[in-house]
Amino acid sequence: MIVHKKLPNGFVYIEIKNSSAEAKIALQGAHIFHYKREGKEPILWLSEVSDFEVGKAIRGGVPVCWPWFGFNENKTLPQHGFARTALWKFVGGDEVDEKTTSITLRLTHSDETLKMWCYKFELELKITISDRLSMELKTTNLDRESFTITQALHTYFAVSHISDVAIKGLDKKPYLDALTWKNEVQKGDISFNQEVDRVYQEVDGEILLIDKNRTVHLKNEGSSSVVVWNPWIEKCSRMSAMKPTAYESMLCIESANAFDDFKVIKPNESHTLRAAVY
Ligand code: BG6
Numbered sequence: 001m002i003v004h005k006k007l008p009n010g011f012v013y014i015e016i017k018n019s020s021a022e023a024k025i026a027l028q029g030a031h032i033f034h035y036k037r038e039g040k041e042p043i044l045w046l047s048e049v050s051d052f053e054v055g056k057a058i059r060g061g062v063p064v065c066w067p068w069f070g071f072n073e074n075k076t077l078p079q080h081g082f083a084r085t086a087l088w089k090f091v092g093g094d095e096v097d098e099k100t101t102s103i104t105l106r107l108t109h110s111d112e113t114l115k116m117w118c119y120k121f122e123l124e125l126k127i128t129i130s131d132r133l134s135m136e137l138k139t140t141n142l143d144r145e146s147f148t149i150t151q152a153l154h155t156y157f158a159v160s161h162i163s164d165v166a167i168k169g170l171d172k173k174p175y176l177d178a179l180t181w182k183n184e185v186q187k188g189d190i191s192f193n194q195e196v197d198r199v200y201q202e203v204d205g206e207i208l209l210i211d212k213n214r215t216v217h218l219k220n221e222g223s224s225s226v227v228v229w230n231p232w233i234e235k236c237s238r239m240s241a242m243k244p245t246a247y248e249s250m251l252c253i254e255s256a257n258a259f260d261d262f263k264v265i266k267p268n269e270s271h272t273l274r275a276a277v278y
Contacts, residue, residue, distance in 0.1 A: 002093040002103060011052045014090065020099040020131045026058060029084040030105040030125040033061035035133045035277075043133065043216060043277060045158040045250035050241045057084050059241035060156045060250070064125060064137065067117055069150040069227075069258040077116055080154070083107055083123060091124070100130040109142070119147040132278035135255075139263075140270040148264050152227060152256035153275045160212045162192045162230055162248050169207035170226065175200040176259055192251065195232035199258050201225050207253060218253055221274040225261035227254035 003015045013026040013033075024034035033050075036042040046060035057063060057080075065080035078085070088105040095101050107123045114120075120142040128134040135153050159165045167190040174185050178197040186200065189210075203226045209216040220226065229252040231239055236247035255275035257263050263271045 002095070002101060004090070007052060009052070010054055014093075014103060016101045016103065016129045018095070018099055018101045018129065021129050021133075023127070023129045023133070025103065025105070025127060026052070027088050027090065027105065028054065029057065029086065030064050030088045030107070030127075031058050031061055031084065032127060032133070032135070033058050035129070037131055041214075042158055045156040047241050047243070047246055049243055055085055056241075059239075062135065062156070063154040065152040065154050065254075065256075066123060066137070066139070067119075067121070067147075067149040067151065069152045069256055080152070082113060082116055086113070088125070096128075100128065102126060102128040119143040119145070121147070132276050134274070134276045136272055136274050138270055138272045139265060141265040141267050144267055146264055146266045148262050149271075150256070150258050150262045151273060152254040152258060153273065154227070154252060154254045155218070155275070155277065156250050156252050157209055157216060159209070159249060159251055162251060164212055165251065166191050166210045167207060167228060167251075167253065168210060169205055170200050170203065170228070173200045173203055190228060192230050192232075195235055196228055196230050198228050199225055199256070200228065201260055209251075209253065217276075217278050218255070219276045219278075220255040222272050223255050223257050223261065223275075225256045225258045227252065227256050227258060229254065 001017045016023045021037045050059040063084045066083035068081045088107045091104040091106045093103040104126045109120045122140040124138045126136040170186045175198045207218040237244040
């Protein structure tokens with residue numbers, strides 16, 4: 001089932017339901033803000049106080065950060081790019097079988113995007129809802145010149161309590177600590193007792209989020225960088241659309257092409273970033 005919905009304020013989204021899972025996806029930002037397997041707890045975290053307003057980024061779910069991750073070079077343009085607040089188009093949906101539904105959303109350059117980023121492009125996100133959440137973010141260069149992107153599928157995971165979780169799969173990986181701007185190397189699993197904001201590099205295998213009663217798997221392709229982020233107490237109290245205690249129930253593991261893992265895309269060529277959560 002693929003149903004198009006509209007809030008009274010004009011905010012539009014798509015609801016998907018099949019025998020294995022359900023999801024909600026906003027056309028603004030191609031933003032998946034709900035994914036839940038049948039009979040299980042939601043995998044994605046969504047802020048209780050998030051805005052569903054035209055032009056404002058949703059806090060939680062899977063923001064699409066594109067065509068830059070973090071700040072642009074001179075810090076004058078929106079953090080994490082313009083794709084997450086732009087209105088995407090629904091291209092089509094496919095009810096593959098009773099357990100599997102796919103939709104594709106598309107964003108292309110406009111006068112507004114060309115003012116911020118002077119390249120012609122097509123960006124498509126194919127989302128497949130089954131007993132796994134699969135995302136394929138395809139960037140195609142429609143310009144005459146090559147361009148460079150950094151990007152992320154900035155997934156917010158719901159956790160029972162931040163103090164009780166561990167991330168496996170990044171042991172011995174080098175990372176840039178975005179709090180100190182120092183290069184470090186991960187030793188063992190990641191656990192949380194303070195603010196964490198790191199860009200892991202040379203990541204190849206599966207990442208596991210170990211929580212009290214469940215393990216969530218994340219597998220990326222077309223990417224060798226992963227961002228791990230929890231704002232902890234002080235930053236959380238300053239963040240938009242987040243309650244001061246929200247840091248306790250979420251963490252982000254972001255499937256990225258960030259810092260050294262930027263992508264140069266030539267005219268008429270494409271790059272696809274894939275992430276599967278299960
Ligand atoms: C993460 C960054 O990817 O996104 C953090 O590593 C940042 O530094 C976070 O605070 C949230 O960003 P925003 O723009 O959604 O508030």
